[in-house]
Amino acid sequence: MKDKEIDEILKRAAQAPHEVDPALLDRVSKSIGSSLGPVRPLPPAWVLVGGLALICAAVALAGAARAGFYGIQKLSVLERALIFPALGIFVWLGATAAAGEMIPGSRRRAAPGLLLGAGSLMLLVVFAVLFHDYRTDHFVAQGIVCLTVGLLHAIPAALASWFLVRRGFAVNPVAAGLVLGTLAGLAGVTMLELHCANFEAPHVMLWHTAVIPVSAAAGAVAGWAARFHRG
């Protein structure tokens, strides 16, 4: 049987009349009509994307300004030229994905999980290429501090991001939470790159990068809880 024949069968099936109970439609019209009023559409996607990216940058810069720009001062020009553009690209992709998750029927360029995985891997590769000090002095103690600081900066970034996109409608709250968590985690990592002067490769690769998946997981859990709460 050829595709055209299947098409024809489906076409015939689709042409069969399908009625919906008129009383149901009247009920729907009445219930909608009772609360019908003009609404302000969401701003264009680029406004949301730009706003989300700005929030990330602002939180990272504010955090580093308070704690000190020791990291960026110690980085070479090459390191700065690779790390910050990579973070910028990741933030932009994350912001685009987050805006898309809040608007039903948006074009999705990459699944949230793929974005998280590929983005984190890209950062790991950049760190692996740039940092070759493989000592592990105070690995856990310093690592926990950086992870905590990164996550503490992810929280305000997440809250501000949520405030910006709160009028959107997450078709999939878990995916939306995952993306917003990833974005918030990126604010935390950017702050660490500006602030932390510990360039031991294991430290940067594990503890700095870990902020992103931990924050993303927290976002996904928050999304799941929101869905559960919404019933």
Next chain:
Amino acid sequence: MARYQQGDFTAATTLIHRLSPQLHRFFLVQFASRGDADDLLQETWLRIHEVRHTYRAGEPVLPWFYAIARHIRVDHYRKASRTAAREERLEQMPEVAAALPPGSGATPDLEALLAPLPESQREVIEMLKIAGMSLEEVARATSSSVGSVKQKAHRAYEKLRERLSGMGGVGEG
């Protein structure tokens, strides 16, 4: 849609009457009973009304509607935790043979025709062939890529071909 966003009741009613049959059919194709489909349709319109500000003028409208309808359906199944019940329903679904009574002119029953397909393939076929959406629109509605939609449609056609051919040319006259 823009007029509906501006609070025009006539525009809202027109949309409801124009889109409800295909949304209702979308739910029926997903193994919902007629009663469930009625409930899901009503719930979908209420949700559409609640989030109508998220539609942006100039964007394709069908993916927006279907993304919300899909969300309502998924939520409905999740809420009800009806995995076991659905399995029972699957067993009760009519065979494809019932979808296509012998004779070339017969109008096949859509729900029965698509019954053997997995849920993800069924919704893609419904959107592409019944709602008449483009690949890009289906990808938007299902939050997936065009490639993934093509793959699902291809697999669905393989399954339909297998079943229909197995019936010895039913529908060919």
